[in-house]
Amino acid sequence: MKIGDLVIYNTEGLSHGVPNNLGVITKITKVIPGTAQFHRVNWLNGQISVLEERYLKKVNDDKD
Helix, strand or coil: CCCCCEEEECCCCCCCCCCCCCCCCEEEEEEECCCCCEEEEEECCCCEEEEEHHHEEECCCCCC
16 A cells, blocks of 8 residues: 555454444555554544554555
8 A cells, every 4th residue: 555545444353443434535645664564544534543554445446
C-alpha cells in the first residue's frame, strides 16, 4: 500500500474491539517505514489514525 490508496478497516480475524470507523473509506496520507508497515490515515469524519497495514484493506486498484 502507498500514499493516496483508498482503504477501509479490515475486520478479518478480528475477535473483539470493532472500531467506530467500520466500513468508512479513508485515504493513506503517510507510510511509516518499519517491520509492521504502519500507515497514517485520515478518516472522512476528521479523525486521524496510525494503523498497521494488516488492519487496512485496499479498495482501489492500481490500473492507472
